[in-house]
Amino acid sequence: MTVRIKVVNPNTSAAMTRGIHGAALAVAAPGTTIESTSPAMGPASIESHYDEALSVPGVLAEVAEGERSGVDGYVLACFGDPGLDAARELAAGPVVGIAEAAMRTATYLGRTFTVVTTLARTRGRAWDLVERYGVTKFCAGVHDVDIPVLELDQDPDTLEKLTEACASALARDGADAVVLGCAGMADLCADLTKALGAPVVDGVRAATLQVQSLVAMALTTNKHGEYAAPLPKAYSGLLHPFTTSPG
Structure with missing residues (x-):
């Protein structure tokens, strides 16, 4: 096919x-x-x-x-x-x-997930989508790494900062999985999963x-x-x- x-x-x-x-x-x-x-x-x-x-x-x-x-x-x-x-x-x-796909996929991987996005100002939009897609009871939190979208592949410390943000979000929320809140984070998914020891979902x-x-x-x-x-x-x-x- x-x-x-x-x-x-x-x-x-x-x-x-x-x-x-x-x-x-x-x-x-x-x-x-x-x-x-x-x-x-x-x-x-x-x-x-x-x-x-x-x-x-x-x-x-x-x-x-x-x-x-x-x-x-x-x-x-x-x-x-x-x-x-x-x-x-x-x-x-x-x-x-990708937001809908990532959130629904995360619900298969544990009781709850947490979202880590780019800037704090985009967290409200993520919460809107959590409600729209009917996964409110699964989403334990939405957090940001405070890196602008176009700097994700420019900042040499992006992986380190994102790993720290995801680890903090998992611990704070008691969540089982992480949903990456930006398509620009897609190529970091495997490294994050390995570093965190928890499933990390890339929406792409x-x-x-x-x-x-x-x-x-x-x-x-x-x-x-x-x-x-x-x-x-x-x-x-x-x-x-x-x-x-x-x-």
């Missing part, structure tokens, strides 16, 4: 997209093609509600292009899962965000495997209700290219 998965990094960092691609490729089954991309427009990193809102048009443009080229399913590789609902309206195949890998499984089972988003294709409608100004048409 041949499966095409498009992994969309909602920010425009090419370096981060390369790291994300490596994480997704590591778990791809034989016959699965991973295509990783960044939008042509959007923020360099996503660390605020403003950033997240302005990342969505670029994400949707990538999904629309994927639909034209025959992609089977999509991974949204940002922990805020920006544009997830809209992407599910556009796509014929499944769309999985988790989401890639979930999309792959859904496609293999011929399952996709229900298109007869809320996630039906958007109604035909004109869009103005900079959004004119997003005008929708029947069929």
Whole structure:
């Protein structure tokens, strides 16, 4: 079986997209093609509600292009899962965000998990998603390592700082697993698991495997209700290219 998965990094960092691609490729089954991309427009990193809102048009443009080229399913590789609902309206195949994938995976690994994200200001968004995905009783806490997204691969002490933050979070919360709260942390997952002696979940890998499984089972988003294709409608100004048409 041949499966095409498009992994969309909602920010425009090419370096981060390369790291994300490596994480997704590591778990791809034989016959699965991973295509990783960044939008042509959007923020360099996503660390605020403003950033997240302005990342969505670029994400949707990538999904629309994927639909034209025959992609089977999509991974949204940002922990805020920006544009997830809209992407599910556009796509014929499944769309999985890394926050949802990571949190649900962590529930299989112990009674509770803790989230370690980048900046303190993003913790509220993580809690919003915990509630949305119905895993409140499993999430023991959300913490930050206080490293900006674009500095994760620049700071030589990132692994040490992240290991300390994860160890502290596990001890403070009494949790059984760690969920990494940023796609930019994906390539540190194995080192963290080894150092902590506890399961550490990277959402890029988790989401890639979930999309792959859904496609293999011929399952996709229900298109007869809320996630039906958007109604035909004109869009103005900079959004004119997003005008929708029947069929």
